[in-house]
Amino acid sequence: MTSTVPNAVEHADEQQPPITMFGPDFPYAYDDFLAHPAGLGQIPATEHGTEVAVIGGGLSGIVAAYELMKMGLKPVVYEADQIGGRLRTVGFDGCDPSLTAEMGAMRFPPSSTALQHYIDLVGLETRPFPNPLAEATPSTVVDLKGESHYAETIDDLPQVYRDVAAAWNRCLEEGADFSDMNRAMRERDVERIREIWSKLVEKLDNQTFYGFLCESEAFKSFRHREIFGQVGFGTGGWDTDFPNSILEILRVVYTEADDHHRGIVGGSQQLPLRLWEREPEKILHWPHGTSLKSLHVNGEPRPAVTRLHRTAGNRITVTDANGDIRTYRAAIFTAQSWMLLSKIQCDDALFPIDHWTAIERTHYMESSKLFVPVDRPFWLDKAVDDRGNPTGRDVMSMTLTDRMTRGTYLLDNGPDKPAVICLSYTW
Ligand SMILES: Cc1cc2nc3c(=O)[nH]c(=O)nc-3n(C[C@H](O)[C@H](O)[C@H](O)COP(=O)(O)OP(=O)(O)OC[C@H]3O[C@@H](n4cnc5c(N)ncnc54)[C@H](O)[C@@H]3O)c2cc1C
The missing domain is CATH 1.10.405.40 (Guanine Nucleotide Dissociation Inhibitor; domain 1)
Structure with a gap:
């Protein structure tokens, strides 16, 4: 208590x-799905290797990318700042490097069993907060x-x-x-x-x-x-x-x-960072030893997304801060939703109007x-x-x-x- x-x-x-x-809201057994020996789902073999944009390299984006990679897809992660997002562990200048502070999330409930699954997967330990x-x-x-x-x-x-x-x-x-x-x-x-x-x-x-x-x-x-x-x-x-x-x-x-x-002992940012480097034992399509890191040029996510719009064939076209433009059949957006109204140029067709209204009504503390x-x-x-x-x-x-x-x-x-x-x- x-x-x-x-x-x-x-x-x-x-x-x-x-x-x-x-x-x-979510009466789904995520923990059972994650523990299932057959994995989270299957992609037809004809689609293996297909690129999927994952926008945002916080924990949501990294977990999504990790699971897509295991299924044989090719996640392309875009991150404006650091892998980890609001899981941000920082050290202190001139102090023992093991001494850290959590600028974002610092305490997690055991009821979050899906989170615990990934904590265990990457071999991190937790202790009472x-x-x-x-x-x-x-x-x-x-x-x-x-x-x-x-x-x-x-x-x-x-x-x-x-x-x-x-x-x-x-x-x-x-x-x-x-x-x-x-x-x-x-x-x-x-x-x-x-x-x-x-x-x-x-x-x-x-x-x-x-x-x-x-x-x-x-x-x-x-x-x-x-x-x-x-x-x-x-x-x-x-x-x-x-x-x-x-x-x-x-x-x-x-x-x-x-x-x-x-x-999380040693800091919560280790979780997305370890997932980024992790080479899953069970992976489809990709050779063993593949990780999110190895799938990305120089082992780094692509930079910030600056523009998102729908193009012919209901594709999503993503422009990044380097001016690179790529078109995907699917994109997962995990950055803060108000980015879609402030930092990322979007066309109206990206979402139905009531979704835009909901995004506008999102408040941040x-x-x-x-x-x-x-x-x-x-x-x-x-x-x-x-x-x-x-x-x-x-x-x-x-x-x-x-x-x-x-x-x-x-x-x-x-x-x-x-x-x-x-x-x-x-x-
Ligand atoms: C101070 C603080 C304390 C918190 N404490 C707790 C806690 O104790 N326990 C708890 O469970 N939760 C806590 N939370 C909430 C928790 O940190 C978040 O819910 C969680 O980290 C969100 O993960 P996410 O991947 O969904 O989003 P984020 O971590 O926000 O990831 C989104 C990522 O998108 C990136 N991004 C933004 N714009 C773009 C762009 N244009 N292109 C590409 N990338 C972009 C961002 O840089 C970021 O890395 C806290 C949050 C804060 C801020």
């Missing part, structure tokens, strides 16, 4: 099938409206936090059939998932996260809503999502996307992180008061606050080894 406020309905029964991303009050987090400070509370478990926090937890549980149960959906997802009961979700979409399609809380008897108190907004669930601090659709939040909560997080390298995880030391008497507390704790820093995470690599503080993470 990583929540400051525990997630709704704790399921103690270990015998139950796990929660995975087999959820309301020190979220607020997670088991891996020695202590947490919740600092709201000038009042600080030190806690090792939720029981150390004042009663109001447990009241807020209870309110969230009640609100999810009464307003969003939480237990029912949880059971249906564990059992992969698509019919039941669809039945529950369709009713919720009808009921909540125009409801915001904040509106959902306000409508609930359990959250009548403004103070409770405020506290909930700051400490939330999982990683905490969900108030910036208050104006968003409650359906988005339910997707996260049902799939436990914000729970039991783990980080900005975020920023500030990391500081330190020579050892001093926060694990025990604090003393002014007179030198032990206080029984850690010197410093993972901190959730309504001040400007919002979230401070303490990331160690073992005692006496260089460590990193994510001093501030805002979004």
